[in-house]
Amino acid sequence: xxxxxKAMKKVxxxxxxxxxxGYAMSKQYWSPALKRDARHFSELARQGKRGLFLDxxxxxxxxxxxxxxxxxxxxxxxxxxxxxxxxxxxxxKLLAEGDYxxxxxxxxxxxxxxETLSFFGTDDAEGGEYSxxxxxxPDHNNKYYETNDERAITVxxxxxxxxxxxxxxxxxLIAMKLDIEGAExxxxxxxxxxxxxxxLDVLYVEFHSEYLQxxxxxxxxxxxxxxxxxxxxxxxxxRLWK
Numbered sequence: 109x110x111x112x113x114k115a116m117k118k119v120x121x122x123x124x125x126x127x128x129x130g131y132a133m134s135k136q137y138w139s140p141a142l143k144r145d146a147r148h149f150s151e152l153a154r155q156g157k158r159g160l161f162l163d164x165x166x167x168x169x170x171x172x173x174x175x176x177x178x179x180x181x182x183x184x185x186x187x188x189x190x191x192x193x194x195x196x197x198x199x200x201k202l203l204a205e206g207d208y209x210x211x212x213x214x215x216x217x218x219x220x221x222x223e224t225l226s227f228f229g230t231d232d233a234e235g236g237e238y239s240x241x242x243x244x245x246p247d248h249n250n251k252y253y254e255t256n257d258e259r260a261i262t263v264x265x266x267x268x269x270x271x272x273x274x275x276x277x278x279x280x281l282i283a284m285k286l287d288i289e290g291a292e293x294x295x296x297x298x299x300x301x302x303x304x305x306x307x308l309d310v311l312y313v314e315f316h317s318e319y320l321q322x323x324x325x326x327x328x329x330x331x332x333x334x335x336x337x338x339x340x341x342x343x344x345x346x347r348l349w350k
Contacts, residue, residue: 141347145310146178149281153183157280164218164268165287166190167240168198172211175285175312181209184283191217191227191244191263194237217244218288219265220298229289231259241289247324248290248316268295269304276307283310290316293331300338311339311346 153159161179163172166188176186186208190196196215203211217225229235229242234255241248244265246255275282286292292313299305315332318325339346 139347139349142178142312142349145283145345145347149283149309150180150183152281158278159184159281159283160275160279161186162275162282162284163188164284165289166195166199166213167192167242168195168238169202171285171287172199173202176208179283181207181211184281185209185279186211188213189216189218191215191265192230192237192239192242193261194230195242198238214266215264217263217265218268218286218291218295219244220269220295221265221267223265225263225265226257226260227263228255228260230261231256233259243289243291245290269299269302272299272304272307276304281309282307284308284312286311286313290328292316293328293335296335296339297331300335300342303342305339305344306342309345311344312349313346314349 149159159179161175161184163175163186166172167190169188172186172188188199188211190199190213193215196213199213202208203213217227219225225244226246227242227244228246228248229239230237235241244263246257246260248255272282286296288295292315296305296313305311316328336346336348
C-alpha cells in the first residue's frame, strides 16, 4: 500500500474526505455524453489530428487514470497540473510504473497570471498532505474547516490563458478536465473574457459552491450559472461532472 493510499483511507474517515472520495466513484463519470465525446475526438485523432488532454487538478491521478481509459495515450498527449508536492511525488511514481505514452507533470497551480500563491488544505487539521480539497482559494471547503495562512504551503502558478493560447497553435484538439477546488470560477471567467475558452474542444468541469458556507454559497452559485450561460453563448462543449 502506497503512502498516498494510506493517507486517502485516513481522509475517508472525515467529512470532506468522504465527500470527495464518494464523488470520485460517481457513475456520472460513465455518462453516454463522455463516451460520445471520446469516440468523436479519438476518431479525429486517428485521422491525423494532434490531440492533447489537460488534467487540471490531478491530485494523485484518479481522474487521469479514468480519462486515459477513454482518451487513449496512444492518440492523445497528456499534461497533468498539480501544485501539491506530496501529490506530485505520487504522480511521478504513477507515470513511471504505467504505460501512459507522452504524459508530463506540471507542478503548478492554474491561475490568471504567473505568480506565487498560498495553497491551502494540506495540513492535518484540514485535508491532509494528499488532500483532495487542496486549493489556492482560501474559502474553499469553509463548510468543513477554516484555513490558516500559517498552515498553507507556497506554490507556483501559471498564466493558464497564455498557456492555452500557445498550446492551441501546437495541437488540433484540446480536451480538459478541470477540478481545481473552488478556483475554477475566477479562471473560467478570465478565459471567457479573453475568448480563449473556445480553444478547448471539450471541458469536463466540476464546480464547488456546495462546499461553501451559506453566506458564500449563493454568490458562487450565481457565478457558476453565469459561466455556464457564457459557455453556451460561445458554443463551448462542456460537461458538468463530479
